[in-house]
Amino acid sequence: METVRRGETAPRSAGWGARRGLAGVLALAGLLTAACDTGSEDGSARAGERASSEVQQVGSRPEPIATVSPTLLEKLAAVRDSGNDGACTWSAVYPQVQGAPELTAELRRTVEAERARFLEEARRTGCDETGRKAPELNIDFSFLATAGDVIGVRLVILHLGDMTAGKATTSVWYDGATRKVVPASSLIDPNARDRLATAVKGTLAGRKGVDAQKLDSVVASLDPRAFDDLAFSAGGDLVVTFDEGVVGAATAGQVQVVLPRSTAQPLLSEFGRRAQGRAMEPEPGVTSSPSGTPTVEVVPTGTVTESARPQVNCRRVKCVALTFDDGPGPYTDKLLGYLAKYRARATFFVVGQNTVMSGAVVRRTAQAGHEIGGHSWSHRDLTKLTAADVRADLRRTEQAIRDATGVTPKIVRPPYGALNATVRKATNQPMILWSVDTEDWRYRNTSRVVRTAIKGAKPGSIILFHDIHATSVEAIPQVLRTLSARGYHFVTVSELFGGKPPKVAYSAQPPAGAKR
16 A cells, blocks of 8 residues: 555645735644743753754755754744645644744734635645645744844745645744834835835846746835745845745746845844844844743653563553654643553654754653654655655654654654655655544544544554644543553553564554454
């Protein structure tokens, strides 16, 4: 069986990139969840740590935009969610910054609006029809600045799988001095916008793929919805990114203009100069008092460790593997407490980006005796990537887990359970799927999650949950209590298979004579 997922394909929709760019929709999608930590253990900047200004990659072409390490922000959470509507899959993440609730609220609004738009279009075109690649929405972000008086977030939306597949970006800025979210155009002095237009037009004139008529229209109107992605390079150059279809043909992709620092400096507003400085020399600075960020419960004493709990032979006793995807999240520590109470082990398939932002949570999870597996870097559908991109994605995720725990993960769960020959060949690690899907991402109902998990549990079952949902975590005590009373042992996936999971695993064979 080469491809595994709910549903398969859908007809392609038209005009997404051009509509999105011209309408100025702030790109994103997703619901609420995920990775929260950065407490005293490793959330604030470590002594001597410097922010990294790295180059973002777009296909084979690097972008000149400088990004900043999220570890320089205190009490940072990555809000993540994902879903599978028929064969149309979506995953999104955006940052929740303590001390900047206005920024979080704006990001949440744009995320929910774009997710709703995607699902409406996906349902209209029919996710379950066959013969074409189904639409996929994947949202990621990076920090452009993380100082107390300036925070910049660049949102990246990938609309994949259909005829109009492409990428869109937007940058959202927060002025800590006024506690207001401001558009990208606020980086430019209002009196200098004509000069910005002239500089952009002069740079793009005659460039291959640029439509002269569209360019004239955009620079003449100076519509902030078109100029919605302004950022800086590590050297202070101003980088203007236009979405596909805005100044050229949609098939040409995004068009980018880099204005040298000497040209950009006179164009900047007072806020723009501050933002430029923070991009060139990032420093920590968000130290405001708590502002509603979810509190993280400390794991209670008595957590399970390798030496505290005997190994279980699942060939002789009834075993079940509880697995948790998409974290770590704001409820993961609470879940660890529930598992410790029943001396239960579980397997956590973590997202690489969440792991970077919440390394202490992943470390505590591993120290408690649970198994950590990879779940991709940003929850992309791996079947839509090349073999080289799959390998790069999984390696990046492995490194994040290794940095957090000191251990290299031995198993992988592909997002959405999407698996094909390309993905299988890209790694020698076992691909772990599941035999019981609680669909807790769809039904945020604790009682329903409990019923589904208990009804589906059999010796050798692999049960799928998501620890990014509070309703799922609250279901675990009753699941543990009920299945424990029925004689089940709670083990990791690797334990379920005696330490040797097969290349692709849905469940394990039950012990001889076990009641099913």
